[in-house]
Amino acid sequence: MLEACIFATIFCGFFGIILKKNLVMKIISMDVMSTGVIAYYVLIASRNGLFTPIISNVKNIRYADPVPQAVILTAIVIGFSIQALMLVGVMKLARDNPTLESNEIEKNNTP
Amino acid sequence: MSNITIAWIALPLFLGFVIYLLPKLDKYLALFVAFASAGYALQLFLTQSPLTLQLLDNFGVILTVDQLSAYFILTNALVTAAVILYCWHSEKTAFFYAQLIILHGSINAAFACADLISLYVALEVSGIAAFLLIAYPRTDRSIWVGLRYLFISNVAMLFYLVGAVLVYQAHHSFSFEGLRVAPPEALALIFLGLLTKGGIFVSGLWLPLTHSESETPVSAMLSGVVVKAGVYPLVRCALMVAEVDPIVRTFGVGTALLGVFYAVFEKDTKRMLAFHTVSQLGFILAAPSVGGFYALTHGLVKSALFLITGALPSRNFKELQHQAIAAPVWIALVIASFSISGFPLLSGFGAKVLTTKNLLPWQAIAMNIAALGTAISFAKFIFLPRGGKAEVKPGFWAAIILLIGGLFLANIAYYEAYTVENIIKPLATIGIGWLAYLLIFKHSILKLPRVLEQFDHLIGVMSLILILLFWKGFAWLGI
Numbered sequence: 383m384l385e386a387c388i389f390a391t392i393f394c395g396f397f398g399i400i401l402k403k404n405l406v407m408k409i410i411s412m413d414v415m416s417t418g419v420i421a422y423y424v425l426i427a428s429r430n431g432l433f434t435p436i437i438s439n440v441k442n443i444r445y446a447d448p449v450p451q452a453v454i455l456t457a458i459v460i461g462f463s464i465q466a467l468m469l470v471g472v473m474k475l476a477r478d479n480p481t482l483e484s485n486e487i488e489k490n491n492t493p
Numbered sequence: 494m495s496n497i498t499i500a501w502i503a504l505p506l507f508l509g510f511v512i513y514l515l516p517k518l519d520k521y522l523a524l525f526v527a528f529a530s531a532g533y534a535l536q537l538f539l540t541q542s543p544l545t546l547q548l549l550d551n552f553g554v555i556l557t558v559d560q561l562s563a564y565f566i567l568t569n570a571l572v573t574a575a576v577i578l579y580c581w582h583s584e585k586t587a588f589f590y591a592q593l594i595i596l597h598g599s600i601n602a603a604f605a606c607a608d609l610i611s612l613y614v615a616l617e618v619s620g621i622a623a624f625l626l627i628a629y630p631r632t633d634r635s636i637w638v639g640l641r642y643l644f645i646s647n648v649a650m651l652f653y654l655v656g657a658v659l660v661y662q663a664h665h666s667f668s669f670e671g672l673r674v675a676p677p678e679a680l681a682l683i684f685l686g687l688l689t690k691g692g693i694f695v696s697g698l699w700l701p702l703t704h705s706e707s708e709t710p711v712s713a714m715l716s717g718v719v720v721k722a723g724v725y726p727l728v729r730c731a732l733m734v735a736e737v738d739p740i741v742r743t744f745g746v747g748t749a750l751l752g753v754f755y756a757v758f759e760k761d762t763k764r765m766l767a768f769h770t771v772s773q774l775g776f777i778l779a780a781p782s783v784g785g786f787y788a789l790t791h792g793l794v795k796s797a798l799f800l801i802t803g804a805l806p807s808r809n810f811k812e813l814q815h816q817a818i819a820a821p822v823w824i825a826l827v828i829a830s831f832s833i834s835g836f837p838l839l840s841g842f843g844a845k846v847l848t849t850k851n852l853l854p855w856q857a858i859a860m861n862i863a864a865l866g867t868a869i870s871f872a873k874f875i876f877l878p879r880g881g882k883a884e885v886k887p888g889f890w891a892a893i894i895l896l897i898g899g900l901f902l903a904n905i906a907y908y909e910a911y912t913v914e915n916i917i918k919p920l921a922t923i924g925i926g927w928l929a930y931l932l933i934f935k936h937s938i939l940k941l942p943r944v945l946e947q948f949d950h951l952i953g954v955m956s957l958i959l960i961l962l963f964w965k966g967f968a969w970l971g972i
Contacts, residue, residue, distance in 0.1 A: 392655070399648060400952050405640075412648060419654050426658050449552045450658055453610050453667070457654055460617045464647050467621065471628065471640045478633050488948055491637040492702065493761075 505598025564785030653686025691723025709803030749775030817881030868926025
């Protein structure tokens with residue numbers, strides 16, 4: 383069930399990238415897609431259990447796998463920085479074009 | 494040796510940021526990094542056994558360097574050095590050199606790593622640095638082209654991440670070895686990411702616009718090495734996991750034909766070179782075991798060609814045919830064109846012969862057609878009029894001499910190629926190609942539509958490739 387929800391998020395994002403015309407909306411769709419991917423990592427990590435793997439007095443509880451979580455942290459940071467960079471690019475484009483429609487910008491800027 | 498490897502990976506990233514602090518030393522530091530990489534690659538050729546480093550247990554970073562990565566690293570080093578020399582007397586700021594060196598370092602990391610997550614990080618860093626280089630002129634067009642590149646590569650890498658976690662689920666590590674036990678959907682997702690990033694087949698059609706609309710030195714860098722960061726992992730996977738070898742070869746043949754088909758009909762010099770890059774990447778994938786040497790040759794020759802076309806008076810072939818170009822520039826252009834068509838005495842010949850020897854029987858006809866297409870498309874350059882005068886940048890000749898000298902020197906890597914039958918075949922191919930060009934293609938006015946290169950279509954094609962990979966490829970092979 384959870385897995386289905388996550389895949390639905392990824393696909394919503396993916397189709398948003400294709401179908402939305404506005405560049406900012408496209409970038410937000412990409413963010414939705416990457417949220418789905420991150421959630422999938424968290425889901426895979428929690429297959430064995432939900433507890434954080436920290437030393438404590440409680441014995442024999444089922445820990446979540448720390449490796450996918452650690453890995454996805456990197457991807458979150460990278461995704462966030464790329465998003466920031468893209469929004470700056472869109473900002474500069476929007477200053478010179480009266481529109482943010484991607485096909486208009488494409489028409490003006492391809493030889 | 495393992496300490497040297499780690500220092501070598503960290504050096505460009507470290508010096509890239511030092512350049513910001515010491516902007517006066519920018520060019521010297523950048524050139525130093527490129528030479529350090531070249532030295533490291535030459536040292537790798539001397540060590541016989543592959544070096545594998547496992548940092549922090551089996552969940553951590555896995556690095557593997559051997560002769561295959563040595564070829565790729567050498568390509569990276571030489572092309573970066575040439576680009577720095579080309580820009581030496583220009584007005585580029587320290588920011589440009591810093592990004593160039595960070596790009597160089599991230600690509601080096603991609604050529605050394607053997608696990609999926611460090612590869613992801615390396616590819617994303619190279620994507621960001623490449624975006625900043627493409628958008629360096631700050632014009633509307635350059636920003637849009639860069640934005641499009643970043644968008645497509647990031648979406649592809651998101652698919653790749655999903656594939657990576659599926660591999661982890663099956664194998665409990667992120668190493669390439671895990672592909673053997675991974676489910677087919679993981680393979681399909683990872684391959685989609687790498688194919689798109691590397692500019693292979695239909696999902697790689699973002700490449701022509703991006704490479705042709707960037708500045709001359711940036712296109713040389715992009716076409717020479719950046720796409721190889723996506724191709725190298727495919728080659729590595731095909732060598733490590735024998736089951737995926739047929740898929741990689743099939744995509745190689747498809748790409749070689751598709752790229753050369755577009756290149757033959759193209760009327761714009763830089764776009765022709767960019768389409769031709771697509772086709773040459775197919776040659777690298779068609780015979781993975783010898784892909785390294787081909788990548789070296791192609792990197793040298795393609796960056797030289799991009800730098801030379803920057804010195805030509807026009808980008809349109811029709812105009813160039815009525816405008817004489819300076820004799821020295823023409824000679825450099827012809828040497829590079831000869832190498833890429835596979836003329837003896839240049840390393841393009843050795844690479845073509847070596848690749849042909851390692852093809853499977855079903856690939857041979859298609860690859861010969863692709864080689865013929867190469868000869869046809871480069872006849873456009875060879876038959877240009879000469880004798881005019883041209884103003885070239887001061888750093889131009891240093892860069893070209895480095896690259897073309899590399900082409901001559903690289904011959905020694907495979908000198909066994911020089912037998913009579915090996916020499917006759919490329920000459921015949923070139924002859925037929927020239928005839929076909931002079932009789933048919935010189936007068937053709939066919940203009941291929943660019944529908945497939947629109948942004949939305951490029952993203953949409955990804956889903957089609959994914960379905961194709963999953964159903965027709967992996968499920969069919971029964972992995």
